Amino acid sequence: MTIEPEFAVMVTDRRDLADGIVELTMAATDGHTPKWQPGAHIDLILRPDLVRQYSLCGDPEDHGRLTVAVLREASGRGGSAHVHDRLTVGERLRIRGPRNNFPLRDAQRYRFIAGGVGITPLLPMIRTIAGHGGEWSLHYGGRTRASMAYLPELSALGPIEVCPQSETGPLDLDTILSNPDPETLVYCCGPEPLLAAVESRCAATWPAGALHLERFAPKPNEVTIDSAFDVECAQSGVTVHIPANTSVLDAVEQAGVAVMSSCREGTCGTCETVVLDGIPDHRDSILTAQDTDVMMICRSRAHTPRLVLDI
Template sequence: MIANPAGPTGEPRELVTVVATKDIVADDVAVVELEPAKGERLPAWTPGAHLDLVLEPDLVRQYSLCGDPEKPDAWRIGVLREADGRGGSVHVHDRVQVGDKIRCRGPRNNFPLVDAAEYVFVAGGIGITPMLPMIARCAARNRPWSLVYGGRTRASMAFLDELAPYGDRVTVRPQDEYGHIDLAAALGEPRDGVAVYCCGPAPLIGAVEEYCTAWPDGTLHVERFRAAENVLDGRNTAFEVVCDYSEMVVGVAAGQTIVDALAAAGIAVPTSCREGTCGTCETVVLDGVPDHRDSYLSPQERVSNEVMTPCCSRSLTPRLVLDL
Protein backbone atom coordinates (compact mmCIF):
# COMPACT_ATOMS: atom_id res chain seq x y z
CA MET A 1 0.00 0.00 0.00
CA ILE A 2 1.33 3.43 -0.91
CA ALA A 3 0.80 5.89 1.91
CA ASN A 4 0.33 8.89 -0.36
CA PRO A 5 -3.34 9.06 -1.42
CA ALA A 6 -2.50 11.26 -4.38
CA GLY A 7 -0.42 8.49 -5.97
CA PRO A 8 3.32 7.82 -6.25
CA THR A 9 4.02 10.43 -8.92
CA GLY A 10 2.21 13.41 -7.37
CA GLU A 11 2.48 15.41 -4.20
CA PRO A 12 -0.12 14.80 -1.48
CA ARG A 13 -2.94 17.30 -1.49
CA GLU A 14 -2.01 20.54 0.22
CA LEU A 15 -4.34 22.88 2.03
CA VAL A 16 -3.84 26.32 3.48
CA THR A 17 -4.18 26.90 7.20
CA VAL A 18 -3.98 30.04 9.30
CA VAL A 19 -2.09 30.30 12.59
CA ALA A 20 -4.84 31.03 15.11
CA THR A 21 -2.72 30.92 18.28
CA LYS A 22 0.91 30.41 19.22
CA ASP A 23 1.98 30.01 22.84
CA ILE A 24 5.17 29.03 24.64
CA VAL A 25 3.95 26.39 27.09
CA ALA A 26 7.28 25.08 28.44
CA ASP A 27 10.98 25.74 27.99
CA ASP A 28 11.57 25.80 24.22
CA VAL A 29 8.14 24.31 23.44
CA ALA A 30 5.67 26.24 21.28
CA VAL A 31 2.09 25.11 20.80
CA VAL A 32 0.53 26.26 17.54
CA GLU A 33 -3.15 26.00 16.66
CA LEU A 34 -4.05 26.03 12.99
CA GLU A 35 -7.45 26.83 11.51
CA PRO A 36 -8.56 26.37 7.90
CA ALA A 37 -8.12 29.31 5.57
CA LYS A 38 -11.23 30.63 3.90
CA GLY A 39 -12.58 28.03 1.49
CA GLU A 40 -10.63 25.18 3.08
CA ARG A 41 -11.84 22.33 5.27
CA LEU A 42 -9.65 20.37 7.62
CA PRO A 43 -9.66 16.61 6.96
CA ALA A 44 -10.55 14.29 9.81
CA TRP A 45 -7.76 12.56 11.71
CA THR A 46 -7.23 9.89 14.33
CA PRO A 47 -4.92 9.73 17.37
CA GLY A 48 -1.28 9.26 16.35
CA ALA A 49 -1.59 11.25 13.11
CA HIS A 50 0.88 13.89 11.98
CA LEU A 51 0.98 16.81 9.56
CA ASP A 52 3.55 17.90 7.03
CA LEU A 53 4.11 21.65 7.43
CA VAL A 54 5.44 23.27 4.26
CA LEU A 55 7.40 26.06 5.92
CA GLU A 56 9.42 26.91 2.80
CA PRO A 57 9.56 25.25 -0.64
CA ASP A 58 12.53 23.16 0.54
CA LEU A 59 11.63 23.04 4.24
CA VAL A 60 8.95 20.46 5.03
CA ARG A 61 8.68 19.04 8.52
CA GLN A 62 6.35 16.61 10.32
CA TYR A 63 4.60 17.40 13.59
CA SER A 64 2.20 15.21 15.55
CA LEU A 65 -1.35 16.39 16.04
CA CYS A 66 -1.95 16.77 19.76
CA GLY A 67 -5.41 18.33 19.91
CA ASP A 68 -8.90 16.88 19.81
CA PRO A 69 -9.89 14.77 16.77
CA GLU A 70 -13.50 15.71 17.48
CA LYS A 71 -12.71 19.40 16.97
CA PRO A 72 -13.10 19.69 13.19
CA ASP A 73 -12.01 23.30 12.74
CA ALA A 74 -8.62 23.31 14.45
CA TRP A 75 -5.35 21.40 14.44
CA ARG A 76 -2.87 21.68 17.32
CA ILE A 77 0.83 20.84 17.22
CA GLY A 78 3.65 21.13 19.74
CA VAL A 79 7.12 22.06 18.50
CA LEU A 80 10.36 21.73 20.45
CA ARG A 81 12.97 24.27 19.46
CA GLU A 82 16.14 22.42 18.44
CA ALA A 83 18.95 24.88 17.75
CA ASP A 84 21.13 22.10 16.30
CA GLY A 85 18.29 20.52 14.30
CA ARG A 86 17.50 20.78 10.61
CA GLY A 87 15.87 24.20 10.73
CA GLY A 88 12.17 23.43 10.95
CA SER A 89 11.66 23.98 14.67
CA VAL A 90 13.70 27.18 14.67
CA HIS A 91 11.57 28.45 11.79
CA VAL A 92 8.37 27.74 13.72
CA HIS A 93 9.67 29.38 16.89
CA ASP A 94 11.31 32.44 15.34
CA ARG A 95 9.30 33.19 12.21
CA VAL A 96 5.79 31.80 12.45
CA GLN A 97 3.33 34.36 13.80
CA VAL A 98 -0.41 34.49 14.53
CA GLY A 99 -2.25 35.24 11.30
CA ASP A 100 0.37 33.62 9.07
CA LYS A 101 -0.78 31.21 6.40
CA ILE A 102 0.92 27.81 6.34
CA ARG A 103 0.48 25.10 3.76
CA CYS A 104 -0.05 21.62 5.18
CA ARG A 105 -0.15 18.08 3.82
CA GLY A 106 -1.98 15.26 5.48
CA PRO A 107 -2.86 14.24 8.06
CA ARG A 108 -1.29 10.78 7.82
CA ASN A 109 -1.19 8.20 10.58
CA ASN A 110 1.87 5.98 10.85
CA PHE A 111 1.36 5.54 14.61
CA PRO A 112 -2.27 4.45 15.01
CA LEU A 113 -3.90 3.47 18.27
CA VAL A 114 -4.57 -0.26 17.98
CA ASP A 115 -7.27 -2.12 19.84
CA ALA A 116 -5.93 -3.59 23.08
CA ALA A 117 -7.09 -4.62 26.52
CA GLU A 118 -4.56 -2.31 28.21
CA TYR A 119 -2.27 0.53 27.18
CA VAL A 120 1.08 1.68 28.55
CA PHE A 121 2.42 4.98 27.22
CA VAL A 122 6.07 5.98 27.61
CA ALA A 123 6.88 9.53 26.48
CA GLY A 124 10.09 11.51 26.50
CA GLY A 125 10.04 15.27 26.03
CA ILE A 126 8.09 16.41 22.99
CA GLY A 127 7.25 12.74 22.39
CA ILE A 128 4.21 13.37 24.57
CA THR A 129 2.41 15.08 21.68
CA PRO A 130 1.04 12.08 19.74
CA MET A 131 0.01 10.42 23.00
CA LEU A 132 -2.30 13.19 24.24
CA PRO A 133 -5.18 12.29 21.88
CA MET A 134 -4.50 8.58 22.43
CA ILE A 135 -4.85 9.02 26.18
CA ALA A 136 -8.02 11.06 25.75
CA ARG A 137 -9.47 8.30 23.55
CA CYS A 138 -8.59 5.60 26.10
CA ALA A 139 -10.11 7.64 28.91
CA ALA A 140 -13.30 8.26 26.92
CA ARG A 141 -13.64 4.53 26.29
CA ASN A 142 -12.78 3.53 29.86
CA ARG A 143 -9.81 1.46 28.73
CA PRO A 144 -7.09 0.71 31.30
CA TRP A 145 -4.03 2.85 30.62
CA SER A 146 -1.02 4.45 32.26
CA LEU A 147 1.55 7.03 31.21
CA VAL A 148 5.11 7.62 32.35
CA TYR A 149 6.37 10.96 31.06
CA GLY A 150 10.01 11.97 31.29
CA GLY A 151 11.89 15.13 30.43
CA ARG A 152 15.06 17.02 31.20
CA THR A 153 13.38 19.22 33.82
CA ARG A 154 9.81 19.80 34.94
CA ALA A 155 9.92 23.26 33.31
CA SER A 156 10.76 21.66 29.95
CA MET A 157 7.77 19.29 30.01
CA ALA A 158 4.74 20.58 28.14
CA PHE A 159 1.07 19.76 28.86
CA LEU A 160 1.51 18.90 32.54
CA ASP A 161 -1.59 20.92 33.42
CA GLU A 162 -3.55 19.04 30.76
CA LEU A 163 -2.44 15.70 32.18
CA ALA A 164 -3.01 16.59 35.84
CA PRO A 165 -6.75 15.67 35.90
CA TYR A 166 -5.84 12.05 35.10
CA GLY A 167 -4.35 11.70 38.58
CA ASP A 168 -2.19 8.70 39.40
CA ARG A 169 -2.56 7.20 35.92
CA VAL A 170 0.20 9.67 34.98
CA THR A 171 3.71 9.40 36.39
CA VAL A 172 5.86 12.49 35.75
CA ARG A 173 9.61 11.87 35.91
CA PRO A 174 11.88 14.88 35.23
CA GLN A 175 15.41 13.57 34.84
CA ASP A 176 16.99 16.15 37.13
CA GLU A 177 14.72 14.96 39.94
CA TYR A 178 14.44 11.19 39.32
CA GLY A 179 17.10 10.17 36.82
CA HIS A 180 16.16 7.91 33.91
CA ILE A 181 12.67 6.44 33.63
CA ASP A 182 12.32 3.19 35.58
CA LEU A 183 11.00 0.94 32.81
CA ALA A 184 10.52 -2.03 35.12
CA ALA A 185 8.13 0.07 37.21
CA ALA A 186 6.45 1.57 34.17
CA LEU A 187 5.93 -1.62 32.18
CA GLY A 188 5.97 -4.46 34.69
CA GLU A 189 6.17 -8.09 33.60
CA PRO A 190 5.47 -9.27 30.03
CA ARG A 191 1.81 -10.07 29.49
CA ASP A 192 -0.71 -10.51 26.71
CA GLY A 193 -3.22 -7.94 25.56
CA VAL A 194 -1.05 -4.88 26.22
CA ALA A 195 -0.12 -2.20 23.68
CA VAL A 196 3.02 -0.28 24.64
CA TYR A 197 3.47 3.09 22.92
CA CYS A 198 6.77 4.94 23.04
CA CYS A 199 7.84 8.24 21.49
CA GLY A 200 10.77 10.43 22.39
CA PRO A 201 14.57 10.61 22.10
CA ALA A 202 16.42 7.71 20.50
CA PRO A 203 18.02 6.47 23.76
CA LEU A 204 14.59 6.15 25.38
CA ILE A 205 13.14 4.31 22.39
CA GLY A 206 16.16 1.99 22.32
CA ALA A 207 15.79 1.20 26.02
CA VAL A 208 12.07 0.45 25.64
CA GLU A 209 12.74 -1.73 22.59
CA GLU A 210 15.31 -3.73 24.53
CA TYR A 211 13.01 -4.08 27.53
CA CYS A 212 10.14 -5.28 25.34
CA THR A 213 12.06 -8.03 23.56
CA ALA A 214 10.57 -10.51 26.04
CA TRP A 215 7.03 -9.30 25.39
CA PRO A 216 4.64 -10.83 22.83
CA ASP A 217 5.21 -9.84 19.20
CA GLY A 218 3.32 -6.72 18.25
CA THR A 219 3.24 -5.31 21.78
CA LEU A 220 5.50 -2.31 21.12
CA HIS A 221 4.62 0.64 18.89
CA VAL A 222 7.18 3.43 18.44
CA GLU A 223 7.42 6.69 16.56
CA ARG A 224 10.76 8.30 15.89
CA PHE A 225 11.60 11.93 15.20
CA ARG A 226 15.01 10.97 13.82
CA ALA A 227 16.42 7.93 12.04
CA ALA A 228 17.58 5.11 14.30
CA GLU A 229 21.29 5.04 15.03
CA ASN A 230 23.41 3.57 12.20
CA VAL A 231 20.35 2.48 10.22
CA LEU A 232 21.31 4.64 7.23
CA ASP A 233 24.79 3.12 7.07
CA GLY A 234 25.79 0.28 4.77
CA ARG A 235 27.47 -0.61 1.53
CA ASN A 236 26.41 1.60 -1.37
CA THR A 237 26.58 -0.08 -4.76
CA ALA A 238 24.96 0.78 -8.08
CA PHE A 239 21.75 -0.95 -9.20
CA GLU A 240 18.78 -0.44 -11.50
CA VAL A 241 15.21 0.53 -10.74
CA VAL A 242 12.46 -0.46 -13.14
CA CYS A 243 9.36 1.73 -12.99
CA ASP A 244 6.62 -0.79 -13.74
CA TYR A 245 3.97 1.75 -14.74
CA SER A 246 6.13 3.56 -17.30
CA GLU A 247 8.53 0.67 -18.03
CA MET A 248 11.41 3.10 -17.58
CA VAL A 249 14.73 1.71 -16.35
CA VAL A 250 16.73 4.10 -14.17
CA GLY A 251 20.28 3.56 -12.99
CA VAL A 252 21.01 4.40 -9.35
CA ALA A 253 24.67 5.22 -8.80
CA ALA A 254 26.63 4.31 -5.70
CA GLY A 255 25.92 6.98 -3.12
CA GLN A 256 22.85 8.25 -5.00
CA THR A 257 19.38 7.80 -3.53
CA ILE A 258 16.61 6.17 -5.50
CA VAL A 259 14.42 9.27 -5.32
CA ASP A 260 17.25 11.47 -6.61
CA ALA A 261 17.94 9.09 -9.49
CA LEU A 262 14.24 8.99 -10.35
CA ALA A 263 13.97 12.78 -10.14
CA ALA A 264 16.87 13.14 -12.56
CA ALA A 265 14.91 10.89 -14.96
CA GLY A 266 11.79 13.02 -14.60
CA ILE A 267 9.91 10.80 -12.14
CA ALA A 268 8.85 12.62 -8.96
CA VAL A 269 8.33 10.64 -5.78
CA PRO A 270 6.91 12.64 -2.85
CA THR A 271 9.40 12.94 0.00
CA SER A 272 9.65 14.87 3.21
CA CYS A 273 12.08 13.64 5.87
CA ARG A 274 14.59 12.05 3.44
CA GLU A 275 15.77 9.67 6.18
CA GLY A 276 13.05 7.04 6.33
CA THR A 277 11.02 8.21 9.31
CA CYS A 278 7.83 9.76 7.91
CA GLY A 279 6.53 7.27 5.32
CA THR A 280 5.74 9.90 2.69
CA CYS A 281 7.63 8.05 -0.04
CA GLU A 282 6.48 4.50 0.84
CA THR A 283 6.38 2.54 -2.43
CA VAL A 284 5.28 -0.94 -3.44
CA VAL A 285 8.05 -3.38 -4.46
CA LEU A 286 7.05 -5.75 -7.28
CA ASP A 287 10.36 -7.59 -7.69
CA GLY A 288 13.84 -7.58 -6.18
CA VAL A 289 15.02 -7.37 -2.58
CA PRO A 290 15.27 -3.94 -0.93
CA ASP A 291 18.05 -3.00 1.44
CA HIS A 292 15.81 -1.44 4.09
CA ARG A 293 17.45 1.50 5.84
CA ASP A 294 14.36 3.19 7.20
CA SER A 295 13.10 3.75 10.74
CA TYR A 296 9.48 3.61 9.64
CA LEU A 297 8.47 0.12 8.48
CA SER A 298 7.69 -2.59 10.98
CA PRO A 299 9.97 -5.65 11.20
CA GLN A 300 7.22 -7.68 9.55
CA GLU A 301 6.97 -5.22 6.66
CA ARG A 302 10.72 -5.34 6.11
CA VAL A 303 10.74 -9.14 6.05
CA SER A 304 7.87 -9.22 3.55
CA ASN A 305 9.70 -6.83 1.17
CA GLU A 306 6.34 -5.69 -0.18
CA VAL A 307 7.07 -2.00 0.38
CA MET A 308 10.12 0.21 0.86
CA THR A 309 11.14 3.83 1.45
CA PRO A 310 13.16 4.93 -1.61
CA CYS A 311 14.32 8.15 0.03
CA CYS A 312 17.00 6.24 1.94
CA SER A 313 16.76 2.50 1.27
CA ARG A 314 18.67 0.74 -1.49
CA SER A 315 18.73 -2.68 -3.17
CA LEU A 316 20.32 -6.01 -2.31
CA THR A 317 19.68 -7.25 -5.85
CA PRO A 318 20.94 -5.79 -9.14
CA ARG A 319 17.43 -4.67 -10.05
CA LEU A 320 14.33 -3.49 -8.23
CA VAL A 321 10.91 -3.26 -9.85
CA LEU A 322 8.78 -0.59 -8.21
CA ASP A 323 5.10 0.28 -8.64
CA LEU A 324 5.88 3.65 -10.19
Protein backbone atom coordinates in the same frame (compact mmCIF):
# COMPACT_ATOMS: atom_id res chain seq x y z
CA MET B 1 2.31 6.94 -5.96
CA THR B 2 -0.66 8.91 -4.62
CA ILE B 3 -0.23 12.68 -4.70
CA GLU B 4 -1.30 14.05 -1.34
CA PRO B 5 -3.54 17.12 -1.22
CA GLU B 6 -2.35 20.37 0.30
CA PHE B 7 -4.49 22.55 2.55
CA ALA B 8 -4.29 26.27 3.21
CA VAL B 9 -4.34 27.11 6.93
CA MET B 10 -3.95 30.13 9.17
CA VAL B 11 -2.40 30.23 12.62
CA THR B 12 -5.26 31.14 14.97
CA ASP B 13 -3.54 30.72 18.33
CA ARG B 14 -0.03 30.45 19.71
CA ARG B 15 1.08 29.74 23.26
CA ASP B 16 4.20 28.75 25.16
CA LEU B 17 3.62 25.30 26.62
CA ALA B 18 6.93 24.67 28.39
CA ASP B 19 10.56 25.70 28.21
CA GLY B 20 11.46 25.70 24.51
CA ILE B 21 8.09 24.35 23.33
CA VAL B 22 5.49 26.43 21.49
CA GLU B 23 2.01 25.25 20.53
CA LEU B 24 0.35 26.40 17.30
CA THR B 25 -3.34 26.03 16.53
CA MET B 26 -4.35 26.30 12.88
CA ALA B 27 -7.64 26.46 11.01
CA ALA B 28 -8.27 25.81 7.34
CA THR B 29 -8.86 29.01 5.41
CA ASP B 30 -11.17 27.27 2.94
CA GLY B 31 -13.20 25.42 5.59
CA HIS B 32 -11.83 21.99 4.66
CA THR B 33 -9.89 20.91 7.74
CA PRO B 34 -8.71 17.33 7.13
CA LYS B 35 -9.85 14.62 9.56
CA TRP B 36 -7.24 12.62 11.44
CA GLN B 37 -6.75 9.89 14.01
CA PRO B 38 -4.44 9.71 17.06
CA GLY B 39 -0.81 9.19 16.05
CA ALA B 40 -1.07 11.23 12.84
CA HIS B 41 1.28 13.99 11.76
CA ILE B 42 1.23 16.71 9.12
CA ASP B 43 3.80 18.39 6.90
CA LEU B 44 4.15 22.09 7.60
CA ILE B 45 5.26 23.73 4.36
CA LEU B 46 7.15 26.62 5.93
CA ARG B 47 8.81 27.57 2.63
CA PRO B 48 9.08 25.72 -0.67
CA ASP B 49 12.48 24.46 0.48
CA LEU B 50 11.58 23.99 4.16
CA VAL B 51 9.05 21.26 4.97
CA ARG B 52 8.88 19.70 8.42
CA GLN B 53 6.70 17.03 10.05
CA TYR B 54 4.94 17.55 13.38
CA SER B 55 2.60 15.29 15.32
CA LEU B 56 -0.99 16.43 15.73
CA CYS B 57 -1.67 16.80 19.44
CA GLY B 58 -5.13 18.36 19.56
CA ASP B 59 -8.51 16.69 19.70
CA PRO B 60 -9.30 14.39 16.73
CA GLU B 61 -13.00 15.14 17.25
CA ASP B 62 -12.43 18.87 16.77
CA HIS B 63 -12.77 19.05 12.99
CA GLY B 64 -12.19 22.79 12.84
CA ARG B 65 -8.66 23.02 14.22
CA LEU B 66 -5.25 21.38 13.97
CA THR B 67 -2.70 21.68 16.76
CA VAL B 68 1.04 20.96 16.87
CA ALA B 69 3.68 21.54 19.54
CA VAL B 70 7.23 22.29 18.40
CA LEU B 71 10.45 22.05 20.39
CA ARG B 72 13.15 24.54 19.46
CA GLU B 73 16.16 22.44 18.47
CA ALA B 74 19.44 24.29 18.74
CA SER B 75 21.16 21.79 16.46
CA GLY B 76 18.20 21.39 14.08
CA ARG B 77 18.00 22.14 10.36
CA GLY B 78 16.00 25.35 10.63
CA GLY B 79 12.40 24.16 10.86
CA SER B 80 11.88 24.62 14.59
CA ALA B 81 13.64 28.00 14.55
CA HIS B 82 11.33 29.15 11.74
CA VAL B 83 8.25 28.06 13.74
CA HIS B 84 9.44 29.75 16.94
CA ASP B 85 10.74 32.96 15.39
CA ARG B 86 8.41 33.63 12.45
CA LEU B 87 5.02 31.96 12.84
CA THR B 88 2.59 34.27 14.62
CA VAL B 89 -1.18 34.47 14.86
CA GLY B 90 -2.58 35.36 11.45
CA GLU B 91 0.27 33.72 9.52
CA ARG B 92 -0.91 31.74 6.48
CA LEU B 93 0.81 28.62 5.22
CA ARG B 94 0.09 25.28 3.62
CA ILE B 95 0.09 21.79 5.08
CA ARG B 96 0.12 18.26 3.66
CA GLY B 97 -1.43 15.20 5.23
CA PRO B 98 -2.44 14.09 7.78
CA ARG B 99 -0.42 10.89 7.55
CA ASN B 100 -0.41 8.17 10.20
CA ASN B 101 2.52 5.79 10.64
CA PHE B 102 1.79 5.41 14.37
CA PRO B 103 -1.86 4.35 14.62
CA LEU B 104 -3.58 3.48 17.88
CA ARG B 105 -4.43 -0.24 17.80
CA ASP B 106 -7.18 -1.94 19.80
CA ALA B 107 -6.04 -3.46 23.08
CA GLN B 108 -7.32 -4.25 26.56
CA ARG B 109 -4.65 -2.06 28.17
CA TYR B 110 -2.04 0.49 27.14
CA ARG B 111 1.34 1.45 28.59
CA PHE B 112 2.58 4.81 27.31
CA ILE B 113 6.19 5.92 27.66
CA ALA B 114 7.09 9.49 26.65
CA GLY B 115 10.34 11.42 26.65
CA GLY B 116 10.17 15.20 26.33
CA VAL B 117 8.27 16.45 23.28
CA GLY B 118 7.57 12.78 22.47
CA ILE B 119 4.39 13.29 24.49
CA THR B 120 2.77 15.00 21.47
CA PRO B 121 1.58 11.96 19.46
CA LEU B 122 0.64 10.13 22.67
CA LEU B 123 -1.62 12.85 24.07
CA PRO B 124 -4.50 12.32 21.58
CA MET B 125 -4.26 8.56 22.19
CA ILE B 126 -4.57 9.03 25.93
CA ARG B 127 -7.46 11.46 25.49
CA THR B 128 -9.28 8.92 23.31
CA ILE B 129 -8.69 5.96 25.63
CA ALA B 130 -9.55 7.94 28.76
CA GLY B 131 -12.70 9.24 27.08
CA HIS B 132 -13.84 5.67 26.43
CA GLY B 133 -13.04 4.51 29.95
CA GLY B 134 -10.09 2.38 28.82
CA GLU B 135 -7.21 1.20 30.99
CA TRP B 136 -3.93 3.03 30.52
CA SER B 137 -0.80 4.25 32.26
CA LEU B 138 1.68 6.98 31.31
CA HIS B 139 5.33 7.21 32.30
CA TYR B 140 6.58 10.64 31.28
CA GLY B 141 10.21 11.71 31.49
CA GLY B 142 11.91 15.01 30.73
CA ARG B 143 14.92 17.11 31.60
CA THR B 144 13.05 19.31 34.08
CA ARG B 145 9.43 19.70 35.09
CA ALA B 146 9.38 23.10 33.39
CA SER B 147 10.37 21.51 30.07
CA MET B 148 7.51 18.97 30.07
CA ALA B 149 4.44 19.98 28.05
CA TYR B 150 0.80 19.25 28.86
CA LEU B 151 1.34 18.14 32.48
CA PRO B 152 -1.87 19.77 33.84
CA GLU B 153 -4.09 18.25 31.14
CA LEU B 154 -2.54 14.81 31.45
CA SER B 155 -2.87 14.84 35.23
CA ALA B 156 -6.55 15.69 34.85
CA LEU B 157 -7.08 12.65 32.60
CA GLY B 158 -5.77 10.18 35.18
CA PRO B 159 -2.83 9.26 37.40
CA ILE B 160 0.51 9.53 35.62
CA GLU B 161 4.15 8.96 36.58
CA VAL B 162 6.09 12.19 36.02
CA CYS B 163 9.88 11.76 36.08
CA PRO B 164 11.89 14.96 35.54
CA GLN B 165 15.52 13.87 35.47
CA SER B 166 16.48 16.87 37.59
CA GLU B 167 14.28 15.50 40.40
CA THR B 168 13.97 11.73 40.02
CA GLY B 169 16.58 10.64 37.51
CA PRO B 170 15.68 8.76 34.31
CA LEU B 171 12.62 6.59 33.84
CA ASP B 172 12.95 3.18 35.50
CA LEU B 173 12.31 1.11 32.38
CA ASP B 174 13.10 -2.18 34.08
CA THR B 175 10.17 -1.63 36.43
CA ILE B 176 7.88 -0.02 33.85
CA LEU B 177 8.33 -2.91 31.41
CA SER B 178 8.30 -5.72 33.96
CA ASN B 179 5.47 -8.26 33.93
CA PRO B 180 4.88 -8.51 30.15
CA ASP B 181 1.19 -8.74 29.41
CA PRO B 182 -0.19 -10.19 26.14
CA GLU B 183 -3.25 -7.93 26.48
CA THR B 184 -1.20 -4.72 26.76
CA LEU B 185 0.30 -2.59 23.97
CA VAL B 186 3.31 -0.38 24.65
CA TYR B 187 3.46 2.99 22.87
CA CYS B 188 6.67 5.02 23.10
CA CYS B 189 7.94 8.27 21.62
CA GLY B 190 10.93 10.38 22.54
CA PRO B 191 14.68 10.73 21.98
CA GLU B 192 16.62 7.87 20.40
CA PRO B 193 18.33 6.64 23.61
CA LEU B 194 14.90 6.14 25.21
CA LEU B 195 13.52 4.38 22.14
CA ALA B 196 16.54 2.08 21.90
CA ALA B 197 16.30 1.17 25.58
CA VAL B 198 12.57 0.43 25.36
CA GLU B 199 13.08 -1.53 22.14
CA SER B 200 15.79 -3.67 23.74
CA ARG B 201 13.73 -4.52 26.81
CA CYS B 202 10.56 -5.29 24.87
CA ALA B 203 12.43 -7.49 22.39
CA ALA B 204 13.74 -9.60 25.27
CA THR B 205 10.52 -10.18 27.21
CA TRP B 206 7.39 -8.79 25.56
CA PRO B 207 5.26 -10.54 22.90
CA ALA B 208 6.07 -9.73 19.28
CA GLY B 209 3.98 -6.81 18.08
CA ALA B 210 3.39 -5.36 21.55
CA LEU B 211 5.70 -2.38 21.05
CA HIS B 212 4.86 0.60 18.85
CA LEU B 213 7.43 3.38 18.38
CA GLU B 214 7.42 6.82 16.79
CA ARG B 215 10.76 8.35 15.83
CA PHE B 216 11.31 12.06 15.19
CA ALA B 217 14.83 11.42 13.85
CA PRO B 218 16.23 8.65 11.66
CA LYS B 219 16.97 5.35 13.32
CA PRO B 220 20.74 4.79 13.58
CA ASN B 221 21.86 2.74 10.60
CA GLU B 222 24.43 0.07 11.36
CA VAL B 223 24.94 -0.76 7.68
CA THR B 224 28.24 0.61 6.37
CA ILE B 225 28.39 -0.92 2.88
CA ASP B 226 25.93 -0.06 0.11
CA SER B 227 25.67 -1.96 -3.16
CA ALA B 228 24.45 -0.70 -6.53
CA PHE B 229 21.25 -2.09 -8.04
CA ASP B 230 18.64 -1.30 -10.70
CA VAL B 231 15.11 0.03 -10.26
CA GLU B 232 12.49 -0.48 -12.94
CA CYS B 233 9.83 2.24 -12.71
CA ALA B 234 6.74 0.38 -13.91
CA GLN B 235 4.47 3.40 -14.49
CA SER B 236 7.14 5.60 -16.05
CA GLY B 237 8.64 2.88 -18.24
CA VAL B 238 12.24 3.63 -17.35
CA THR B 239 14.94 1.65 -15.58
CA VAL B 240 17.30 3.58 -13.34
CA HIS B 241 20.67 2.43 -12.07
CA ILE B 242 21.12 3.23 -8.38
CA PRO B 243 24.79 3.76 -7.52
CA ALA B 244 26.07 2.76 -4.10
CA ASN B 245 26.30 6.37 -2.95
CA THR B 246 22.90 7.55 -4.27
CA SER B 247 19.40 7.04 -2.85
CA VAL B 248 16.59 5.60 -4.92
CA LEU B 249 14.71 8.87 -4.48
CA ASP B 250 17.55 11.01 -5.78
CA ALA B 251 18.27 8.69 -8.70
CA VAL B 252 14.69 8.43 -9.97
CA GLU B 253 14.19 12.19 -9.61
CA GLN B 254 17.31 12.79 -11.66
CA ALA B 255 15.86 10.43 -14.29
CA GLY B 256 12.74 12.61 -14.52
CA VAL B 257 10.36 10.38 -12.52
CA ALA B 258 7.96 12.48 -10.41
CA VAL B 259 7.68 11.21 -6.83
CA MET B 260 6.41 12.62 -3.54
CA SER B 261 8.89 13.20 -0.75
CA SER B 262 9.34 15.34 2.32
CA CYS B 263 11.77 14.51 5.15
CA ARG B 264 14.23 12.48 3.05
CA GLU B 265 15.26 10.82 6.32
CA GLY B 266 12.92 7.81 6.43
CA THR B 267 10.69 9.14 9.21
CA CYS B 268 7.63 10.77 7.60
CA GLY B 269 6.30 8.13 5.19
CA THR B 270 5.64 10.53 2.30
CA CYS B 271 7.76 8.60 -0.19
CA GLU B 272 6.25 5.17 0.57
CA THR B 273 6.24 3.26 -2.73
CA VAL B 274 4.72 -0.07 -3.73
CA VAL B 275 7.27 -2.80 -4.55
CA LEU B 276 6.06 -5.00 -7.43
CA ASP B 277 9.11 -7.28 -7.58
CA GLY B 278 12.33 -7.75 -5.65
CA ILE B 279 13.11 -7.53 -1.94
CA PRO B 280 13.59 -4.11 -0.33
CA ASP B 281 16.26 -3.46 2.28
CA HIS B 282 14.49 -1.24 4.80
CA ARG B 283 16.75 1.52 6.13
CA ASP B 284 13.89 3.79 7.26
CA SER B 285 12.46 4.23 10.76
CA ILE B 286 8.93 2.97 9.98
CA LEU B 287 8.81 -0.32 8.09
CA THR B 288 10.06 -3.76 9.13
CA ALA B 289 11.42 -6.77 7.27
CA GLN B 290 7.85 -8.14 7.10
CA ASP B 291 6.80 -5.19 4.92
CA THR B 292 7.98 -6.61 1.60
CA ASP B 293 5.37 -4.92 -0.59
CA VAL B 294 6.31 -1.28 0.12
CA MET B 295 9.45 0.75 0.81
CA MET B 296 10.57 4.28 1.69
CA ILE B 297 12.70 5.21 -1.30
CA CYS B 298 14.46 8.12 0.40
CA ARG B 299 16.58 5.81 2.57
CA SER B 300 15.93 2.14 1.81
CA ARG B 301 17.78 0.05 -0.75
CA ALA B 302 17.57 -3.50 -2.17
CA HIS B 303 18.46 -7.01 -1.10
CA THR B 304 18.14 -8.08 -4.73
CA PRO B 305 19.96 -6.82 -7.86
CA ARG B 306 16.71 -5.36 -9.20
CA LEU B 307 13.52 -3.83 -7.84
CA VAL B 308 10.35 -3.07 -9.74
CA LEU B 309 8.52 -0.10 -8.22
CA ASP B 310 5.04 1.23 -8.94
CA ILE B 311 6.14 4.69 -9.99
